[in-house]
Amino acid sequence: MLEYAWLIPVFPFAAFVLIGLLPKRTLFWEDGGGYAIAGAAGAFVLSMFVVWDVINGQTLTGADAPRTTWLVIGDFEVKFGIWIDQLTAVMLVVISVVGTLVVVYSGGYMHEEGVGRRRYYAEIMLFISVMYGLVIADNFLQMFIFWELVGLCSYLLIGFWYEKPSAAVAAKRAFIVTRVGDIMFMAGIIVLFKYVGVLDFSALFGQGSQSIVEQGLISQDMLTLSTVLIFGGAIGKSAQFPLHEWLPDAMEGPTTVSALIHAATMVKAGVYLTARTYPLLVQTPESLLFVAVIGGVTALLAATVALASNDIKRVLAYSTVSQLGYMILGLGAGGYLVIHSQIGGGYAAAMFHLMNHGFFKALLFLCAGSVIHAVGTNDLRLMGGIGKKMRITSLMMLIGSLAIAGIPPLSGFWSKDEVLASVFDANEFDPVFALLWTMGVATAFLTAFYMFRMWFMTFAGEPRSDFHAHESPRIMTVPLMILAGLAVVSGFALFVGDGFKHFIELAIEPLGIVGEDEALLDIAVTILSDPLTYVTLVLAIVGISLAYRIYYMPGFDRSVFVKGVPGAFHRALDNRWYISQFYDDFAYKVVYGFSLVADAFDRYVIDGLVNGIAYLGANMGNSIRKAQSGDVRRYTSLIVLGIILLLVFMIYVVPWARGL
């Protein structure tokens, strides 16, 4: 079954081509929605078969995978192939489940869009297709191609309502900011290629044999450089500090697109890339530390900004940035554990969080979409009291919020706890991780607070503006229920079969992971008997009750908290720590100033040169052309004069000159 995995992206791609090219009459339901659902479902079914095979212990990595030669340059061949391991399987689960449900949900959400639906479905199919292509790629070049295509699709979809200036700006911003990361990724690939000469994962990861450093192909410093650069790509795509500002702006697209970008595709690509390069990362502890610090800083920074956001989607966007920070932090800390104690715990925890986050964040976004669909605004201050009218949506969003806040037994609790536990364990090897652990715990508290601030502002209390909310159609609520179900149960993947942890650790087994033969019950006991678990849990509950006090209980004096927070701090949060502003200032002052100089040089020096020559030619021609008077006798007299002069020259001047 695994050798047919390359067909997975083909299904959505075929849907993309069909929706794009078929005549309008043959598009049927929702202007191509039927084809889109069929394409997504086809990929879903095939993914599930592949995942089942992987669960049963089969993988397809390295030489036995089907490959095809794509490009031959001299002795160098670029081959395209597929690489299916446990990590790919996790990504396939997330993409196929979330992707399919989002497409189904779009059937209701995009109903009023009219002719734009065709473009929407075509683009979303391409988006899902290239994301599948990204996760099954077996070399960096193939991955990079799909990586760029993901960027392109996100640009198209964020700017879906391109008539709206803010959407067009957000799309450009997402494209340009992620491009900074893409360039770094490319530079990292080039460094690897220059020294090692191959880009295949199987060769680079040195499976079963020596690593590429031990083979003397690349120096330790260069490997560090290239892993940091490749992680730079992940910073851009996964919206990590300092390139995180594009993601909240990307809320300008349809909410379904946000759900897809945040939960299944795009931002998960960065985490996936970091996890995929793990065999290289664990050889470079400096890079791992960098990864962990970036993750920790991002988690805390984004969580603080989410506190002050009044846009329902923006709160969710910052929570995504923050949760991605968790995953990156988990990967960074996990690498230390792999190096020093041969435990794959952090890696497993990060990927576990990725999967769980995929489900509950898709749920949250689709719920937000349902609310926006009903209310017609994104502004939390104008909502309130919707819970009575949209019972299903409010309940589903409550489940999502509890999951992300880390309340047991929902999925977020298990994975977040695992991530924090591995960060705490890494403390043993580098004291920085103690700080990062504190930041992670603080983030957990803030997450619980802002999620419930959002929930209470949206669903509780009295309506604060004039709207007529109504429950969404079933085509939208059913995907919500499925996702809510997954958000509840996906945490128990830890205890199914051999356990999620054991399963995902197989992907990095060649790194010398000592599989801890914990019984599944022991894992639960470890988690539940660890006092640190309760620190996080209590903080989360405190966060929720604080949100309840401030944003729900009537008569509670909120000014206490407003006064409690210094003005400058609140202003900084409102302005997203001025990071966005910094980029704008940088662009306006430095880049724009430089462009002005370049423009002036081009306009006056280069253009001036060209124009000057042309002006000279034109003027000379203008004065000389007067000689063409049309007067025949003048022509003839000039001819005669010329002949005479020529004769004089030949007869007198030439012999005289020779005689000299």
Next chain:
Amino acid sequence: MIELEYWLIFSSLLFAIGAYGVLTRKNAIVVLMSIEVMLNAANINLVAFSSYYSSLHPDQGPDPSGQAFALFSIAIAAAEVAVGLAILLSVYRRYQTIDVDKINILRW
């Protein structure tokens, strides 16, 4: 046998007379006639040099190539006159004049 110099002087004179006509006359037909005179000056040169060559190399017999060129030239001159006169005719129909000073529209 007339010396070569006389022929050359004669043809130069003819050429100068023709050139003078071209330069000074306004009537296009007279200009055309003057051109014919210049052309014939060149023909005389051809024939004269041909006969001079034969006299320098008596053992090779008379050399016909100069004469043949002259005959060709005369035939071409006839064709040229026909074309020139036809042009003048249509110029006259268009402008009611064949004064070369007045026909000066082919200019900047």
